Amino acid sequence: MTLIDRQNHRKLYVQLYDIMKKKIEDKEWPFGFRIPIEEEICNVFEVSRATVRSAILELVRQGYLTRQQGRGTFVAKKVISDKLTMFTTFGELMLEEGIDYSTDVLAQTIMMPVDDLADKLNISEDKHVIYIKRLRKADYKPILIQETYIPFHICPPLLEEDVQKNSLFELLEKKHGINLTEVRNYFDVTYLNADEGMLLDLSESAPALVLTQRFFSGDTQIMYMRSVNGTDKYKFFIELKRKAL
Structure with a gap:
């Protein structure tokens, strides 16, 4: 046992x-x-x-x-095991929609895991973490706050990469040879705090949708990402296909 x-x-x-x-x-x-x-x-x-x-x-x-x-x-009678299996970058999504987009990098630094971040990354509390905070804009308007945490030992050079112009996925996979094979998505509803409201040009306590994601390469967790958006500016679309019986 x-x-x-x-x-x-x-x-x-x-x-x-x-x-x-x-x-x-x-x-x-x-x-x-x-x-x-x-x-x-x-x-x-x-x-x-x-x-x-x-x-x-x-x-x-x-x-x-x-x-x-x-x-x-x-x-329970049946365990739901269907997962979202496609990774779409913010840039790819905006291009598909025909929308002009840009990114402001608000932070790109190294930190120690605080609160329950070590658990979310499946690392010990003495491991350093790369922290990247970006404000995503569409048609020159802020729509999404994205905070990304990556264990430093996974990809140290990422600390110096240009994450304003480049996709994290592409940097990890194409430049550093780290293939992302799985993502686990969790949705939640919350209210914006003062800082989030200011960044998104919305009032404090406005309703918001939070998407947290855990990215894996095989059995190794590579990244934890938290995305916050005002519900009037951004929507998530999920398409699930039923398997044939």
Whole structure:
């Protein structure tokens, strides 16, 4: 049985999430199976109830588990596994739409991971990170704030590259030979803070859509990106195709 590794820099609930997810994917916990109660999971993995609840909540959110009032928590009927598989750069998107675009580089520096950034990049907290913040404009109007974090050891020369004129994807793949093979996208709704509102020429607390992305090359995470846009200026379009039965 896989156990929690307390020497691992990853948070306990993330490790527990991975363990429970694997049980579902391997059908050790088949469809309809009622998972053990929280207290039992706490005892088996020697973690707190808060850790167990966080892992279960994420599994429910991802569609692996479902809760039934008064009965317990069960493995859901079907796990949704379709992913967005195409990478489109901001420039490619604007060209496709026939829109003039530009980029302002607001920051391009090196930093230490703060808050939960180390977890988001799957690195230890003593690793340096390249931080790039850009303001994207379409038809001369600001529409998107994009913050990118890349572990420094992945591509040190990126710190000196021209990220105003060049696509990060193209720099990584064509110049530095780092092929991006997978992206995981997460959408959320929030409200702009004062700085974001000023940059996007919108009022503070205006509604905004946030897209966070984790990019991988094989099993190695390469980059974490957070994009914020005002809902009146930018929309995301996702096309999903159903597999033939």
